Amino acid sequence: MAEEGADGSAADPFRPAALAALRAFPIEPDGLELVSLAENVTYRVVDRRDGVAYALRLHRPWYHTLDELVSERAWVRALAEAGIAVQAPVRAREGQEYAAVTVPGTGEKRFAGLARWTTGRVLAEVLRETTDMQIAEHHFTQLGALAASLHDQAATWQPPATFTRNALDADGFMGSTLHWGPFWDHQGLSAAERRLMLDTRARLHAALARLDRPPSAYSMIHADMHPGNVLVDGGGLTIIDFDDAAWGWHAYDIAVALVHQQGPSLAAFERAYVAGYRSVRPISEQSLMLLPMFRLVRGLAQIGWYHQRPELKRSARFDEVKAVVLEQCLSFGRGL
Structure with missing residues (x-):
């Protein structure tokens, strides 16, 4: 991130x-x-x-x-x-x-x-320049298939005995030692917004703690495999930047891939991504129902990331993220 x-x-x-x-x-x-x-x-x-x-x-x-x-x-x-x-x-x-x-x-x-060195263009740049929805959907189908291949490998991989990496589980996302900083303390939040995020944090921690963690759904994940960390070269895609790789739920990886997509195109891109994913490995409807929650988790983590870096000037991008996250917090609260 x-x-x-x-x-x-x-x-x-x-x-x-x-x-x-x-x-x-x-x-x-x-x-x-x-x-x-x-x-x-x-x-x-x-x-x-x-x-x-x-x-x-x-x-x-x-x-x-x-x-x-x-x-x-x-x-x-x-x-x-x-x-x-x-x-x-x-x-x-x-x-x-x-x-x-x-x-x-x-x-x-x-x-x-x-x-x-890997040649190619960043997929996010290609998508920004693409006006043809069929081409854009094709890229998301490819990205879904690539993520499924990664999860297939990770689900059965036996790491060496010395392997150590952080876990993006209930505590890693919403606990006292969360990985990306206390999002609720960001100086750009009002008192009411902070209370809403703290309440959402408690609800999310409980929801994540209830999730099962079989290797088929929870293993090593990239944790940042959105189009900005994928290169396009010819007809193929290459994954870059494993800096955030951790133990986590596959559904989080899927949510991150689509987190920057908003508006009417989101549903089409999600369908294309899931179709590509399912062309390689199965994923249940129950797992797909977790995507809105994991999009919210990602948004809160982004605010925590900003909080860890007070040297960054408050930007329009932060305000956009905050607005989306606050609406997602309200929706998540209504959904319980």
Whole structure:
């Protein structure tokens, strides 16, 4: 979960750390292009020997431990082995997944990981430019099938004994140590809005705690597989950015894929997505009935994400999210 970062035109205090990190990997870099300067800093680098391009990522220091990052790589490698289109990770020269680096000037410690560069356009951009509903629905059918393939792998996958990743369960979403911060404390909320969100939080925690967690419905999930984290290249889709990957319900993954879709097109896109999903693996009507609740969970998590980052100026995007979430809170309360 993130906002778009700056491009390579911005000042780059991380470049020396990125160059230091590259020395740990088995490539001979020819230049270093800053692609995204956000909480995670991403570069594109080309190996001068064969022209192959790679993505170098300096991970934000507080979001995951090294063990959690290594676990993320273990799952991504398993997905790749299962034939699912993901960015192929690259190990360092000595076999480790990440290189530890220090950012000059601040002394900040970061872990740097390398993966093969994936060509293509971000699906969200393609959808914004598409006026043909049939084409847009086709992309959502593809996305549903891709998510089903990922869930198929995860439902039967046996992670290594050292695997560790957070859980997006009742406590992870709505408990005292929730993953994305106390959304109800955001300074952009009125007293009445805060009370509504606290009441909704309690109701959601109880509802989530009642849900079963069989592997067929609860396993490792991407947790951020919306069109902004999927690339289109030719006729295929590739999943990127597993930063939020966690243990969770498959229905949450489906809700996230559609969370940015509003208005009359939402129903058509949901039908297309579910049709694509069901072309690969079954999903019950009971699970689909959970989607409105998980859309609300996602919206509250987004507000919590903003709350964790007070340095971000209040934006029109936040106000849009808040308005939708408040209406969903009211609807959820009426539905109980």
